[in-house]
Amino acid sequence: MAKGASLSGFPEWLPQERVVEQRVIDTLRHIFELNGFLGIETSAVEKGSSLLKKGETSKEIYLLSRLQDVGNENDTPIEERLGLHFDLTVPLSRYVVENSGTVAFPFKRWQIQKVWRGERPQEGRFREFYQADIDVVGNGELPAHYEVDVPLTMVEALEKLRELGVPQATVHANNRKLSEGFYRGIGLNDIEGVLREIDKLDKIGADEVAKLLISQCGASEKQAHACLELAQLSAENGTQLREKFGTLCKAHGVAEDGDAYALAIEGLETLAMIVDEATKIRPGAVIADLKIARGLDYYTGSVYETFLEGAESLGSICSGGRYDNLASQGKKKYPGVGMSIGLSRLMSYMLHTAHATASRVSPAAVLVAVWDEADRAASNAIARELRNRGIAADVAPTSVKLGKQIKYADKLGIPYVWIPSTTDDNGEKTREEVKNIVTGEQIPACATEWNPADEYTHQTVVIAHNN
Amino acid sequence: MAKGASLSGFPEWLPQERVVEQRVIDTLRHIFELNGFLGIETSAVEKGSSLLKKGETSKEIYLLSRLQDVGNENDTPIEERLGLHFDLTVPLSRYVVENSGTVAFPFKRWQIQKVWRGERPQEGRFREFYQADIDVVGNGELPAHYEVDVPLTMVEALEKLRELGVPQATVHANNRKLSEGFYRGIGLNDIEGVLREIDKLDKIGADEVAKLLISQCGASEKQAHACLELAQLSAENGTQLREKFGTLCKAHGVAEDGDAYALAIEGLETLAMIVDEATKIRPGAVIADLKIARGLDYYTGSVYETFLEGAESLGSICSGGRYDNLASQGKKKYPGVGMSIGLSRLMSYMLHTAHATASRVSPAAVLVAVWDEADRAASNAIARELRNRGIAADVAPTSVKLGKQIKYADKLGIPYVWIPSTTDDNGEKTREEVKNIVTGEQIPACATEWNPADEYTHQTVVIAHNN
Structure with a gap:
């Protein structure tokens, strides 16, 4: 990270780090568009009333006030004030409703933008970070196959990032209906409460979660342990999932003729479909993992989290789910399913653990x-000729000694220094040459014909193995 | 613009409009990097103390408050609060100071990000918009040739945008030292005041500006008219500039042996150099226009504005200048020169006047x-095969009648519909075919070999001449 970044939680990268971020963004966009997603950007702000819809995170909103209104901010109710968006899903739902007469449904969109969360400074978490989202939103209805299409697109995108240092990703899927049906089937009714506590499993462990289920959600010890058993269930295919779940229901006396069981089975069948369909294409990339709860209360079906092999401590770097009630307009609903990559968190890993960096600092x-300031126009002309041929070129800042000019190139990682023709001490024109300052090789060259070696053509991302 | 965008001043584009914006951003980035500029992004927020440094625009800042601090915002002095950046120059100056030990100088950087201004809502101006900036910042000193390199890079970038509907651009350059020297030479001392009034020339006309110079800046009628005469001076080369300026100085009795004249000549020679050097490369692209004042008070030398042929009413779409005192660290100064494209304003022109739009709504x-939901996996496999070969492909949302699926493609502007093999009424396998729904042509095809016609390979930007 750029040294001395004075505002904690607002990451800034050095130019060579920013190259990595830009490459990640370009790669994601490419894969999203290859899969037919349309790109949009929404404004950074939403009305307070939109931002406050969603429960828990509402505490982390940044509200805006115009400098001229300072002191009178509170004359305006929070609902009417503007705040920075804290995710890209709430803005999407507003955008879809506003443009429902124009866009084609199902609306497949990608969106990569910064979001802001007013976290407490001492927590050392990002307060500004990039999210990279894809969602599919239907008009009235949304076919279930998008619940497997979305995680598969994300897996494909994350797979493309492996050459940039990202480890193998596995999507862990669950289904809210499955969880809710099971909880109800064993006699629990505070579904949101149970999900919220189960969501803490990785953070505080099973014993603490059991205590919370008992103290906060009115569970008996037996019910708490049934919830934990469900959370421990994982499966690599539908058959295995059905078997394990059936056994669990029997063990805890869930009645097979009840509404709760029917709800659970509805969720189970969607989850089984997701895992089985994904297996046909990328075996192991999407697994059923019934501890996935997602703290956010707007998910109504599938939920996803994504973990990186060997970097599980990062937590989920790509999460989401299906939401049937987030966007509506009168009686009309716009159900959606989407996933969001926490790009800044992924960036921290890539830069500081995988040591991804730019092959050179400058794109040139x-x-x-430049031999002499009077000759600058000649050097400019050479640079222009190279640029016309797609070769990024810079011109030395000053006509100091050649050695110093080479040092400037070296500091920027620019591999070639072009040495224009000049007049030597005997009044003879010298040859125009280009020097590869990495290898030391120096050859005669002409700007209309010369090309850099393949590995030096473009600024790329490399993994610095020597770190 | 996306219909019904509920927040005035916060523009949002439809997906087919966003394609244009993305293409503009990609094009600018390409040209900036070809010229050796390094990309950075800075956080959206700065400390109030940084934002308030700069005079006039300070009124237009958005300050942030965490939702939990609402009601207590004013316990924190504005200088300590966070606000959204209103340009990319103030953040750059902070970034350079913070990273002065790491980056190579002169630091050539490009930066394309949104900025925010808390304008009054009724003005109907953008409160959130993209800026695309290039700057060169030196450590201690900065060679004058960057004062022509920067506008030439911007002209090159704007030239590239002409195929996207942007008219020919002309940079109008002036120099603060020239203006200040002349004003002092005729006996005026409120230089900032005079520049501020001269800046209003295009908006309110010469007569009103003369009145303001008299009432606000202590000018006599004669002095006011001298200022206006200077502002009316323009020149296409250095020789012409020197002649016209010399005549003006004589007419108004500016003493040629005074400090004021020496300052004016220093500015004049830089301006003459800029115009003459630019003429060698792109005749007419950069002209001297002595009415250019720039309202912002941090410019100390060259100032630039850029106008589009036939769209002068848009105002300047790319402005900037040289600033020697914006960034400093103890005694060390970081002089810079930069220009900034007001991208959102340019976008409005491109979309609504030039009628630039995406060749199709979907990237696919x-x-x-899909013949039947049971056959979806086969359709998915075809799409995957196409994507593997770099051809963006979507799969029909549902297995409704083929006609309806074609309608969905048509609404998204997707030119080809792939018709997988199926079993006909006689139990025979049908041929796999692809239909160009624009031309109606339908041919047998195989996903491992077929390619779209060149004009349909990628989503591009087109000018809709039928509007």
């Missing part, structure tokens, strides 16, 4: 040297 | 039809 492949 | 070149 060539620095054109 | 192909929609793979």
Whole structure:
């Protein structure tokens, strides 16, 4: 991270780090568009009333006030004030309703933007970070196959990032209906409460969660342990999932003719479909993991979290789910399913653990040297010729000694220094040459014909193995 | 603009409009990097103390408050609060100071990000918009050639945008030292005041500006008219500029041996150099226009505005200048020169006047039809095969009648519908075919070999001449 970034929680990268972030964004966009997702951007702000819809995170909103209104901010109710968006799902639901007459449904969209959360400073969490989202939103209804299409697109995108240092990703899927049906089947009714506590499993462990289920959600010890048993259930295919769940229901006396069981089976069948369909294409990439709860209360069906092999401590780097009630307009509903990559968190891992960095600091492949300020126009002309041919070129800042100009190129990682023709001490024109300052090789060259070696053509992302 | 965007001043585009914006951003980035500029992003927020440094615009800042601090915001002095950046120059100056030990100088950077201004709602101006900036910042000193390199890079970038509907751009350059020297030479001392009034010339006309110079800046009628005469001066080359300025100085009795004249000549020579150097490369692209004042008080030398042929009423779409005192660290100064494209304003022109739009709404070149939900996996496999070959493909949302699936493709502008093999009424396998729904042509095809026609390969930007 850029040293001395004075505002904690607001990450800034050095230019060579920003190259990595830009490459990640470009790669995600490419895969999303290859899969037919449309790109949009929404404004950074939403009305307070939109932002406050969603329960828990509402505490983390940044509200805006115009400098001229300072002191009178509170004349306006929070619902009417503007705040920065804290995710890209709430803005999407507003955008879809506003443009429902124009966009085609199902509306497949990608969106990569910064979001802001007014976390407490001492927590050292990001207060500004990139999210990379895909969602599919239907008009009235949304076919279940999108619940497997979305995680598969994300897996494909994360797979593409492996060459940039991202480890193998596995999507862990669950279904809210399955959980809710089971909880109701064993006699629990505070579904949101139970999900909220189960969500803490990785953080505080099973014993603490059991205590909370008992103290906060009115569970008996037996019910609490049934919830934990469900959470421990995972499966790599539908058959295994059905078997394990059936056994669990029997063990805890869930009646097979009740509404609760029917709800659970509805969720189970969707989850089984997801895992089985995904297995056909990328075996092991999407697994059923019944501890996935997602703290947010707007999910109504499938929920997803994504973990990286060997970097599980990062937590989920790509999460989401299906939401049937987030967007509506009168009686019309716009159900959706989506996932969101926490890009800044992924970036921290890539930069600081995987040591991804730019192959060179400057995008320029060539620095054109300048013999004398009077000759600058000649050096500019060479640079222009190279640029016309798609070769990024910079021109030396000053006509200091050639050695110093080479040092400037070296500091920027520019591999070639172009040495224009000049007049030597005997009044003879010298040859125009280009020097590879990595290998030391120096050859005669002409700006209309010369090309850099393949590995130096573009600024790329490399993994610095020497760190 | 997306219909019904509920927050005035916060523009949002439809997906097909966003394609244009993305293409503009990609194009600018490409040209900036070709010229050796390094990309950075800074956080959206700065400390109040940084934002308030700059005079006039300070009124337009959005300050942030965490939801939990509402009611107590004013316990924190504005200088300590966070606000959204209103430009990319103030953040750059902070970034450079913070990273001065790491980055190479001169630091050439590009930055394309949104900025926010808390304008009064009724003005109907953008409160959130993209800026696309390039700056070169030196450590201690900065060679004058960057004062022509920067506008030439911007002209090159704007030239590239002409195929997207942007008219020919001309940079109008002036120099603060020239203006200040002249004003002092005719006996005026409120330089900032005079520049501020001259800046209003295009808006309110010469007569009103003269009145203001007299009432606000202590000018006599004669002095006011001298200022206006200077502002009316323009030149296409250095020789012409020197002649016209010399005549003006003589006419108004500016003493040629005074400090004021020396300052004016220093500015004049830089301006002459800029125009002459630019003329060698792109004749007419950069002209001297002495009415250019720039309201912002941090410019100390060259100032630039850029106008589009036939769209002068848009105002300047790319402005900037040289600033020697914006960033400093103890005694060390970081002089810079930069220009900033007001991208959202340019976008409005491109979309609504030039009628630039996406060649199709969806990035997908192909929609793979689905005969039956049971056959979806086969359609998915075809789409995957196409994507593996770099052809963006979507799969029909549902297995409704083929006609309806074609309608969905048509609404998204997807040119091809892929018709998988199926079993006909006689139990025979049908041929796999692809239909160009624009031309109606339908041919047998195989996903491992077929390619779309060149004009349909990628989503591009087109000018809708029928509007």
